[in-house]
Amino acid sequence: xxxxxxxxxxxxxxxxxxxxFSFTGLSFIYLLSPRMLPVFLFRLSHYSHKKVPIxxxxxxxxxxxxxxxxxNSSCKIGxxxxxxxxxxxxxxxxxxxxxxxxxxxxxxxxxxxxxxxxDNSRPSIGDDVILGAGxxxxxxxxxxxxCLVGANVVVLRDMADAExxxxxxx
Numbered sequence: 428x429x430x431x432x433x434x435x436x437x438x439x440x441x442x443x444x445x446x447x448f449s450f451t452g453l454s455f456i457y458l459l460s461p462r463m464l465p466v467f468l469f470r471l472s473h474y475s476h477k478k479v480p481i482x483x484x485x486x487x488x489x490x491x492x493x494x495x496x497x498x499n500s501s502c503k504i505g506x507x508x509x510x511x512x513x514x515x516x517x518x519x520x521x522x523x524x525x526x527x528x529x530x531x532x533x534x535x536x537x538x539x540x541x542x543x544x545x546d547n548s549r550p551s552i553g554d555d556v557i558l559g560a561g562x563x564x565x566x567x568x569x570x571x572x573x574c575l576v577g578a579n580v581v582v583l584r585d586m587a588d589a590e591x592x593x594x595x596x597x
Contacts (some may be wrong), residue, residue: 435506436466439526443509465490465513467496476500505554512560520564521546524554524572533558538566538583553588 442464460517472486472511483500502518505525510516512531519536528556537548537556553571559578564570574594 432506432508433467433470434506435525436470436508437463439507440505440509443528461494461513462510465494465496465498465510466508468493469500469504472498472500473502473504519549521549521551521567524556525530526555528557528559530558530562530578532561534563534565536565550582 436505439579440460445588458530468486468490472483472490475482478490480570487500496510496513496516496518498518499520502520503522505527507526508523509528515532516529516535519534524533535550535552539548541548547567549567551567551569552558552564553569553574555573556570557575558564559576559580559585560568561579562582563580564576564582566583568582569585570576570582571586574586575589576582576586
């Protein structure tokens, strides 16, 4: 399923960049973008997570070495993901919804050491969420749809769905 989201990821990146486009043979060039390649490597890692776990680990390691981003292979991430700047991010969430934007140095994970990545100790992120630079979302909390988590904010409690804003109002 995660490889099917790749077209949506590329489309979203192009739309956010205000570029007119159509899917042609040159769309694969977007995979080489430092904003897209980590997402592509995650999609490959997630796809192979249950099928060939060692291959999944290799893709995760490549992502960590090249981009300094650690993404849990078992995390369910919806289509249209944008990782604006990958440096220093740790994504150990239970799930992330569609059309989310993640900036640099974001941490999504457990409050306490949890090497087994149990679902009840990991955050769940809704659709259309923006996670600002340095944001930390820790524990089994839920971030509602449309929320904006500001830069350097630490979230330890659930956040309800936000009021729907147009992209110009955000």
